[in-house]
Amino acid sequence: MPEERVLSDSESIDDYYRSFLPTVTDTLEDSLVPTMVYSYGQVVSGFAARLTANHVSLMSEKIGFIKAYPDRLIPLHTTRTPSFLGLDIANGIWNVSNSGKDVIIGVLDTGAIPTHPSFKDDGMDPPPTTWKGTCEYASSSSCNNKIIGAKSFVQGSQAFKAHGKSAGKPLAPVDDEGHGTHTASTAAGNLVPNVDVLGQAKGDAVGVAPRAYLAIYKVCSREGCAHSDILAGLDAAVADGVHVLSLSLGGPPRAFYSDPIATGAFAAIQKGIVVSCAGGNNGPNAQTVSNDAPWILTVGASSLDRSIRSTVRLGDGTEIFGETLYQPKDFAADQLPLVVPQSEDGRYCLSGSLDNLDVQGKIVLCERGGGSGTIEKGAVANAAGAVGVIIMNDETNAYSTTADPNLIPASLIPYAGGQKVIAYAKSNPKPTAAIAFMGTLIGRSIQSPVIASFSSRGPSVTTPGILKPDIIGPGLNILAAWPFRLGVNYTVRGPTFNVISGTSMSTPHLSGVAALIKSAQPDWSPAMIKSAIMTTSDAVNRQGKPIADERLKPANLFATGAGHVNPSKAVDPGLVYDILPEDYIPYLCGLNYTDDDVTVIVHKKISCADYEKIAEGELNYPSFTASLSFSKVTFNRTVMNVGEGSSTYKVEVDAPVGVSVVVAPQTLSFRTLKEKMSFTVTFSLLKSTAEGSYVEGQLRWVSAKHTVRSPISVYLGSKSAPLT
Structure with missing residues (x-):
């Protein structure tokens, strides 16, 4: 909506938006009648409507039109x-x-x-x-x-x-x-x-x-x-x-x-x-x-720091920790015949894939993925006559296991554990396995x-x-x-x-x-x-x-x-990095967005020519991201004191490998609350640096009471990090 256009109430805003919709006369050849769905008054100057491409083309010719986007799910x-x-x-x-x-x-x-x-x-x-x-x-x-x-x-x-x-x-x-x-x-x-x-x-x-x-x-x-x-x-x-x-x-x-x-x-x-x-x-x-x-x-x-534990015990004594929500008390942790399906669909326990296998009264190994969920895999195994299922993670998910409400006794185990099950089954003509339910475990013994x-x-x-x-x-x-x-x-x-x-x-x-x-x-x-x-x-x-x-x-x-x-x-927190809404405008212009693009985001008419563009890293953000080639990069930051009225902070830096990090000043001394102080951080490459990788570090402002920590990520060897 043009800034000079002032509308008094929601009804007049709706009328203004409807004025953009093509008339029935303009769209006789279209099967769809232009219809407004939503009129937005707070988060964007615009509306949602059911339109054809021809409708949008006609709308684009009207004064005040900026952009139109197709709806997406x-x-x-x-x-x-x-x-x-x-x-x-x-x-x-x-x-x-x-x-x-x-x-x-x-x-x-x-x-x-x-x-x-x-x-x-x-x-x-x-x-x-x-x-x-x-x-x-x-x-x-x-x-x-x-x-x-x-x-x-x-x-x-x-x-x-x-x-x-x-x-x-x-x-x-x-x-x-x-x-x-x-x-x-x-x-x-x-x-x-x-x-x-x-x-x-x-x-x-x-x-x-x-x-x-x-x-x-x-x-x-x-x-x-x-x-x-x-x-x-x-x-x-x-x-x-x-x-x-x-x-x-x-x-x-x-x-x-x-x-x-x-x-x-x-x-x-x-x-x-x-x-x-x-x-x-x-x-x-x-x-x-x-x-x-x-x-x-x-x-x-x-x-x-919680695991809803179910343990797989192989016939050779190997134990593999897994998880499941469904832990029936009447399921005995006895060794039962273990089946490892070999067909592509069978590996994932897809619907019907176990019908030609003898899984009656046995435990089946299913691999995660293949287009079916863990609960569905258990249901397929159960329908085929299995009494239990071991679901192994794929390599991508590795040790990240979920506790699901399976319909039969089950254990979702890590990928490495699944490989042990497969190796054991291959080396034994009559492999067996048991599933033991351990309940809910909580505490520092669980890595978290x-x-x-x-x-x-x-x-x-x-x-x-x-x-x-x-x-x-x-x-x-x-x-x-x-x-x-x-x-x-x-x-x-x-x-x-x-x-x-x-x-x-x-x-x-x-x-x-x-x-x-x-x-x-x-x-x-x-x-x-x-x-x-x-x-x-x-x-x-x-x-x-x-x-x-x-x-x-x-x-x-x-x-x-x-x-x-x-x-x-x-x-x-002691100190905070504040960013006002208008501070984002130089950043958005620095992304090489057009004036119309920035106008859509900030909800007022913007001309980037009126702003001094800044690099992304210049935003007063609580973290630091730099891309280094042969030149130095310096970022400015401003922090506000929200801790004690009189406080002194000294900087500590864990510099990324191969990167020099210089902070100036190295001490910030505040006398009052809400006082602001600025500092610079300069990143530069060291001669021994290997190119083409990301390295990490952190910067801390430390007082007698507070530690204000910011992560540092630096890409080495290019003016812009690769998007691969």
């Missing part, structure tokens, strides 16, 4: 996690933040089941007077002082299902998939005592910010999440007055101006709203991270956190000069609320809990942490909250060793980001 990407994260009612951040009191978390997902006990409003105050949302469940009484609002925006995904035709009656924001109920309860579910899943992971279930409010926006259906619906949900959430946005969804990386999550999130941070998004489940391959705009908190996934194999990795394709993901949090085998009963009657409604995995699960953990910080520090900007989370994170695991990846090797920064979230430290 993208995918959806706890009893232990609060304790694992160091959350405690009497001490730490739960006490300082009053468990997220007065903060509203907007969850864009598949909706939620309001009757689940995780969404009871015991101990909750009425919503704040700033709340403008409404409740669109069948009965408005379904909302309470926990779920204070709920809306549905799935006309876009319904249109995909209807092949572009009218989507029909709008759906209520009820969760018919499970994903949204799980994520909402993870972020801010109320305490539910004595829960379990199939008898495992017993304990009290509670969200990260249990006194925060929830606003539910159903933007995804079983078909997926349409760009138009996501924008509509973001638009409503910003207008309603949420403080934190949680999006456990996303597609492949896209230029920010064509990414509805990036553009919508920018509008949100302009209103002071923190946006937490899933980094994606396409790991462990490099350059797969999504939702990578620097104004978004991009979240990767890692494990807990470990990067989940599926967690998407950097470097970012869209903005390689910004380290992504930003942070990791619990996302593997996460217990939270579920709307259906588990087992055969999987779609029968009934408030239960389920254990599932994904960056979808780690994201609401970080959304909850952001809510805790927002409650304790209501005046902090989204960038300050993000900085606090990143600079106080842990670079080592519970055993004091480097965080490992799915191979149990030290994980790189493209897997961990700044590190694993440490909520208790994040509320008191």
